[in-house]
Amino acid sequence: MNRNMSKYAPFGWYLALIAAIGAVGYFIVKQTFDLPLQIMLGVIVLGIALAIIFDPQKIKDWLVGRQAKYSSNALVLVIAVLGIVVIINYIVNQNSPSWDLTEDNANTLAPELSDALQSLNQPLRAEAYFTQRYPSGTAEQLLDNMVKAGKGQFSYEFIDPEADPIRAQNAQVTRDGTIVFKLDDRSEQLTYVSEQEFLSAIIRLTNPGERIIYFLTGHGEYDPTGESDLTYSQFNQTLASKNYTVQKLNLISLAAVPENASAVVIAGPQQPLLESEIEAIKTYLSGGGSLVVFSEPYAVTGIDYDQDLLSSYLEHDWSILLGNDVIIDPNGNPPLVAIADSYSDHPITQKLSGYVTIFPTAHSVSSSVMPDSVSATILILTSNLAWGETDIASIEAGNPSFAEGADLIGPVPVAIASTNTATGARVVVVGDANFADDNQFTAYGNGDLAINIIDWVAEQENLISITPRAQTTRVLLPPGQLGLGLLLLGSVFVLPGLVIVGGVTTWLQRKRKG
Amino acid sequence: MRNIWLIATREFKHYFISPIAYVVSFVFLLVMGILFYANILASSVQQYAPGVQIIIGPMVTLFLFSAPAITMHTLADEQRSGTLELMLTAPVRDSEFVIGKWLGTMMFVMVLIAVTWVYPIVLNQMIDPGIDQGLLVTNYLGLILMVGAFMAIGVTISSLFSNQIAAFFATLGVLLVLWMIGYPSQALGAMGGGGLLTYLDISEHFYSSFYRGIIELKDVVYFISLTSVFLFFGTVSIETKRWR
Numbered sequence: 003m004n005r006n007m008s009k010y011a012p013f014g015w016y017l018a019l020i021a022a023i024g025a026v027g028y029f030i031v032k033q034t035f036d037l038p039l040q041i042m043l044g045v046i047v048l049g050i051a052l053a054i055i056f057d058p059q060k061i062k063d064w065l066v067g068r069q070a071k072y073s074s075n076a077l078v079l080v081i082a083v084l085g086i087v088v089i090i091n092y093i094v095n096q097n098s099p100s101w102d103l104t105e106d107n108a109n110t111l112a113p114e115l116s117d118a119l120q121s122l123n124q125p126l127r128a129e130a131y132f133t134q135r136y137p138s139g140t141a142e143q144l145l146d147n148m149v150k151a152g153k154g155q156f157s158y159e160f161i162d163p164e165a166d167p168i169r170a171q172n173a174q175v176t177r178d179g180t181i182v183f184k185l186d187d188r189s190e191q192l193t194y195v196s197e198q199e200f201l202s203a204i205i206r207l208t209n210p211g212e213r214i215i216y217f218l219t220g221h222g223e224y225d226p227t228g229e230s231d232l233t234y235s236q237f238n239q240t241l242a243s244k245n246y247t248v249q250k251l252n253l254i255s256l257a258a259v260p261e262n263a264s265a266v267v268i269a270g271p272q273q274p275l276l277e278s279e280i281e282a283i284k285t286y287l288s289g290g291g292s293l294v295v296f297s298e299p300y301a302v303t304g305i306d307y308d309q310d311l312l313s314s315y316l317e318h319d320w321s322i323l324l325g326n327d328v329i330i331d332p333n334g335n336p337p338l339v340a341i342a343d344s345y346s347d348h349p350i351t352q353k354l355s356g357y358v359t360i361f362p363t364a365h366s367v368s369s370s371v372m373p374d375s376v377s378a379t380i381l382i383l384t385s386n387l388a389w390g391e392t393d394i395a396s397i398e399a400g401n402p403s404f405a406e407g408a409d410l411i412g413p414v415p416v417a418i419a420s421t422n423t424a425t426g427a428r429v430v431v432v433g434d435a436n437f438a439d440d441n442q443f444t445a446y447g448n449g450d451l452a453i454n455i456i457d458w459v460a461e462q463e464n465l466i467s468i469t470p471r472a473q474t475t476r477v478l479l480p481p482g483q484l485g486l487g488l489l490l491l492g493s494v495f496v497l498p499g500l501v502i503v504g505g506v507t508t509w510l511q512r513k514r515k516g
Numbered sequence: 517m518r519n520i521w522l523i524a525t526r527e528f529k530h531y532f533i534s535p536i537a538y539v540v541s542f543v544f545l546l547v548m549g550i551l552f553y554a555n556i557l558a559s560s561v562q563q564y565a566p567g568v569q570i571i572i573g574p575m576v577t578l579f580l581f582s583a584p585a586i587t588m589h590t591l592a593d594e595q596r597s598g599t600l601e602l603m604l605t606a607p608v609r610d611s612e613f614v615i616g617k618w619l620g621t622m623m624f625v626m627v628l629i630a631v632t633w634v635y636p637i638v639l640n641q642m643i644d645p646g647i648d649q650g651l652l653v654t655n656y657l658g659l660i661l662m663v664g665a666f667m668a669i670g671v672t673i674s675s676l677f678s679n680q681i682a683a684f685f686a687t688l689g690v691l692l693v694l695w696m697i698g699y700p701s702q703a704l705g706a707m708g709g710g711g712l713l714t715y716l717d718i719s720e721h722f723y724s725s726f727y728r729g730i731i732e733l734k735d736v737v738y739f740i741s742l743t744s745v746f747l748f749f750g751t752v753s754i755e756t757k758r759w760r
Contacts, residue, residue, distance in 0.1 A: 103650030104729035493549035505538030
């Protein structure tokens with residue numbers, strides 16, 4: 003090539019460089035290997051070709067010169083060393099042993115959960131829906147440990163429901179901090195982070211069985227499939243996301259509760275149940291079934307619990323008393339809304355700590371003398387200020403007041419769970435039905451309470467109990483005013499000050515030596 | 517081996533006759549002292565027992581920013597003053613020279629880390645029944661491994677410059693990139709590069725294991741690999757000066 007042409011060679015390199023920068027930028031933005039990118043790659047090749055054509059001697063010097071020889075040696079060495087390092091890291095990464103040195107083995111999964119993860123024969127995925135505001139440290143740490151134990155079969159990702167609302171909506175997530183476990187086409191939603199909860203969810207997912215919850219109809223009950231505010235559609239959706247099937251049950255036309263029922267829910271009946279219906283429920287429960295009753299006060303439904311057949315059955319067989327009163331809570335706005343934050347240590351309520359539950363127009367639910375085979379637990383209590391008002395006229399007049407002897411003194415029990423140890427049947431009664439309707443379901447702990455009740459009666463709570471582990475409780479011994487002063491002196495002044503003294507001494511010595 | 521030791525001790529002594537060591541140590545201990553005092557004060561008010569992470573967390577960040585200052589002079593200064601050519605003619609291998617320099621910086625850093633042991637000792641006295649010793653061991657082990665990698669990166673980058681300021685900023689840039697390289701991994705996940713970027717992320721190998729009280733072999737191997745690779749790059753960099 004003519005020597006004059008060699009001065010054009012740099013333009014070839016510039017062209018290739020500009021095209022390369024463009025190609026990288028384009029790929030970062032578009033992330034597709036489409037026609038414009040292919041053209042840019044073509045321009046790079048063209049630029050290099052032009053540079054070679056215009057100045058072939060320079061290329062020849064690069065390739066066969068002394069520097070080229072040393073450079074190629076160094077390049078080969080670098081590639082070899084990098085290759086060895088990559089291979090070592092790859093091999094170690096495939097099966098890396100780890101040692102948990104913390105005192106309480108805080109990073110080691112419970113053996114039950116670890117076994118469940120290791121026995122997975124298909125991928126299990128967790129989607130953690132956490133906004134930036136919601137603390138995710140505990141969940142992330144537990145999920146990390148599960149990934150390590152899962153041997154490639156378990157993975158997770160964090161999704162910000164505010165940044166990706168469509169995904170959250172598709173997963174039927176209504177609450178910040180929800181974790182959805184997915185196996186095949188089944189999913190399990192959790193709003194409480196603990197090894198026990200995660201283990202139960204995995205067991206439920208890996209052992210899919212039909213879990214049908216029947217909602218009684220025919221007495222003006224809340225409709226789980228309706229769309230107005232006074233329905234249980236959100237409750238229903240959450241149950242569906244936990245693999246429950248919700249169906250309606252009419253015991254007036256059907257003589258018995260279906261055998262496949264995991265539980266029967268009677269949600270806010272406006273009319274009393276018939277004797278034949280009570281008999282059907284009695285037969286179902288004597289066979290070890292489960293019943294949930296969300297009852298509204300007499301003042302709302304007109305059902306007198308002193309005369310009601312269902313109330314009578316619950317009292318005699320389950321030692322559960324439905325009060326003919328309305329809870330008045332001065333903390334509520336209006337006072338007809340009972341607010342509760344006192345929970346018993348029971349699987350239904352032990353995860354509600356830190357949340358209040360609110361019950362608009364509720365009545366008291368207490369326990370009477372228990373038969374030998376029945377064990378009842380009061381689940382929720384209102385504050386001391388609330389009371390069970392029996393004078394309905396005073397409520398209608400807008401001036402209820404506590405009447406000693408007649409009214410039930412606070413704290414008033416709002417919910418009760420009862421178990422028959424002989425048959426294994428379970429019954430839960432809540433003195434309010436609209437705490438779980440679409441208006442109230444997402445309020446505070448209401449949704450969790452409703453779901454926990456269903457989990458418990460359907461016997462889907464702790465399917466395998468995790469052995470509790472010992473935890474060292476550490477307490478800070480407050481240093482006191484003098485201690486804090488010494489700490490300030492030592493850490494902020496003395497230690498850095500010693501460095502200054504050392505520096506100045508060295509400087510002076512060097513200066514003296516000249 | 518003897519050559520490495522000689523170069524390392526010479527480098528170590530050099531720190532204590534130059535102002536850099538005193539400035540870095542002073543700022544390091546001052547910031548650590550303020551944060552330690554503030555954390556203890558906050559814990560006393562909020563009535564909770566702090567873990568060893570209140571010491572290690574700030575220390576990691578401080579080393580991220582002070583490592584370039586500690587290493588910037590190592591080889592850049594030799595090039596500026598012309599002593600590098602002298603060293604190249606001495607009967608010392610390039611690798612011995614680079615490893616010796618790195619070891620010297622590590623000896624200085626170990627002195628600094630040893631001084632910080634005063635904080636866990638004080639914390640241990642303030643907590644009943646004492647701090648989690650296992651957590652303390654893993655945190656310090658991880659810190660030493662990570663700082664070893666920082667120093668190797670700093671020494672290698674210092675070999676590319678004759679200007680210390682340029683070496684400082686180049687080292688800081690590389691460290692910050694390696695510190696945050698895992699961030700875009702989610703976006704790149706679909707293209708298959710996410711896993712690689714996460715693996716290259718220095719912070720990922722510290723916070724997910726050592727910081728939580730776990731020793732993972734893959735993280736130990738990662739830090740040793742990173743240190744070895746950069747010391748090797750440093751050796752190649754010195755070697756190229758012979759024939760460039």
